[in-house]
Amino acid sequence: MSFVIPGEAICVEEEALPSGYVYSDGRGYLRSHVIGVAVLNKYKKTASVRPLVKRGLTLKQGVIVEGLISSVYEDVAVVKIYQADNIKINATGLLHISQISSEYVADIQDYIRPSDTIKARVLNNMPPYLLTIKEPQLGVIHAYCSSCGEELYLTSTGVLTCNNCGRIEKRKVAVGGYLLVVS
Ligand SMILES: [Zn+2]
Incomplete structure (x- = not known):
């Protein structure tokens, strides 16, 4: 250890x-x-x-957090925030469709999906925490294939693909932040 x-x-x-x-x-x-x-x-x-868990931690506006998308509705996603400033926390965040991209978002599922891990910025000081992933370096940092459940890899051309079944998926990927990159 x-x-x-x-x-x-x-x-x-x-x-x-x-x-x-x-x-x-x-x-x-x-x-x-x-x-x-x-x-x-x-x-x-x-x-x-x-x-290491820091207890009683409350989030502040502007902080970058990481969380897991637990459910996605038509215009909002619920995010289980597990980390802020690299310290483990436990909080719930809401990501509204208007905070996903600077472009028009027709279908939220083209940007985020349940079980994706995202990096986001906190917009307020009180729970429920409102999140944004609009900035280029924010967004999905880890995702699974919607078809077979394997991890998705990011290719050098910026495409998210499944090595197992070959499926290509759309996400709002965090620029420079995705964890599984094809070398
Ligand atoms: Zn697959």
Whole structure:
């Protein structure tokens, strides 16, 4: 076990599979999403991080958060916020269709879908937290294939594809922030 910070390498890909709060950087290393204690499970061959939780944390306007899209309605998505400023938190956010893109959004599902992970900015100081992903560097940072459920990879030409079934999907991807990049 060792203390890690976001982006820090935990081990090489051959050693373990990425589990909680750990991602593969696409260049051979497993890295941590959060501040916490890295745990290598030699029996299951998984690498995970036990995040440090800061209790009683309230979010402030302007803070960048990460969250999981838990449900998507016609004009709003509910976001389970799990991280702010790289500290683990637990809060609920709402992402309105008007805060998704600077272009006209006809169908919200072309931009975000349930189980996507997003990076967003908080617009207010009180729950429920209102979020925006309009800025180029904000948006989806991890997503799964709507057809087969495998992870989607971002190609060098900016296309989200499924390596398993070949499906191509549309999202509002965070520029420079997507976690699984085809090298
Ligand atoms: Zn697929």
